[in-house]
Amino acid sequence: MIELQAISLRAGQFSLDQVSFKIESGRYAVLMGKTGRGKTTILEAICGLRRVVAGKIFIHSTEVTHWLPAERGVGYVPQDLALFPTYTVRGHLEFALKIRRWSRPKIDERTDELAEQLGVTHLLNRTIDGLSGGESQRVALGRALSFYPSVLLLDEPLSALDADTRWEMQGLLKSLTDAHDVTTLHITHNQEEATALADVSYQLCDGRVEKLESKHDQASSR
Numbered sequence: 633m634i635e636l637q638a639i640s641l642r643a644g645q646f647s648l649d650q651v652s653f654k655i656e657s658g659r660y661a662v663l664m665g666k667t668g669r670g671k672t673t674i675l676e677a678i679c680g681l682r683r684v685v686a687g688k689i690f691i692h693s694t695e696v697t698h699w700l701p702a703e704r705g706v707g708y709v710p711q712d713l714a715l716f717p718t719y720t721v722r723g724h725l726e727f728a729l730k731i732r733r734w735s736r737p738k739i740d741e742r743t744d745e746l747a748e749q750l751g752v753t754h755l756l757n758r759t760i761d762g763l764s765g766g767e768s769q770r771v772a773l774g775r776a777l778s779f780y781p782s783v784l785l786l787d788e789p790l791s792a793l794d795a796d797t798r799w800e801m802q803g804l805l806k807s808l809t810d811a812h813d814v815t816t817l818h819i820t821h822n823q824e825e826a827t828a829l830a831d832v833s834y835q836l837c838d839g840r841v842e843k844l845e846s847k848h849d850q851a852s853s854r
Contacts, residue, residue, distance in 0.1 A: 633657040634678060634783055634815055636841075639687030641673050648673060650687070653834060653841040657692065660809055660816045662826040665836030671819045672711070674836070675785045678817070679706045691783055692815075702731070704783070707776030707814070711787040713768055715760045715775075721747075722756040724771050728779045746774045749808060766797040770804070777812055784809060786818040790825060802828050 635654040641647065648670045655661040665671055676682035678689060680701035689697045696704050715724060725743045734742070747753040750770040760768060769789060776784060789805070790798045806829055809816050820826055826833055833844040 633690070633692050634661075634817060635690040635693075636674070636678070637688040637690070639677060639689060640685040641670070641677055641682060642685055643670075643673050643682070646670065646673070648839055651839070651841055652687075653843065655815055655817060655832065657815050658813055659831045660806070660818065660829055661832045661834060662818045662820055662830035663834045663836060663841070664820060664823075664826060667821070669836050670839070671836055672787055674841075675708070675787055675817065675819065678704075678783070679708045679785055680704055681708075705781050707779070707781035707784045709769075709772045709776050709784075709786045709789050711789075711791070713772040715768060715772060717760060720757055720759055721752055721763075721771050724760075724775045725756075725778055727775055732779055742778060746778060749811075750774045750804070764797075765793050766801060769793065769801055773805070773808065777808060777814070780812065781814060784812075784814045784816045786816065788819050788821070791821070798822075798825070805829060 633654070633656055636652055638650045638652050640649045651674065663671055663674070673682055677684055680699060684697055688695055691704060691706070722743060725746050726739050729739045729742060747756055750773065752767065752770050752774070755763065755767060760771065763771070790801050793801060802825060818829060835842050835844055
């Protein structure tokens, strides 16, 4: 579960005030809205990279407003992926596990499991140089999911991909998030992508996050 209660944020001259919304546990939520309206700022606040001026943030009913990013149990894939140029694919998948001091056997087991799920086993010893867009997205997603986060935040993860690769990645995203039972918030400008992935959709407009009709709502109204 992700819940924002009347949060206010500042980023230079930009600000958001009194933003509130809630995503139930296990749901795949999509947040849409025009460029520059604060969608990324909201993600950064949830994962602890942006200070909240006022209001509260809850993850699975626990207030985390002032927790450090590493304490929140959040996996994050930024729009630019933020992959490390000197790391191999294996190094990326191991990164969060080493920080959390997993044992070497458990790191190896989890890395091999993730690589198989992501279809990158043959790339484990490669650095990111030369990886395709889709392969890079898989590595970034694997790094974010490696430590079994309770929440996954995705900032336009498919925007730079061609249509065929985007379609393939949509299926992978849905299967992995379902398998990990992770509450997901995904930013996109692509309505087709939102329709394919979202259990529930939100729109950021004029500083307010409004819930749109969900698949569940549509089914209930029939």
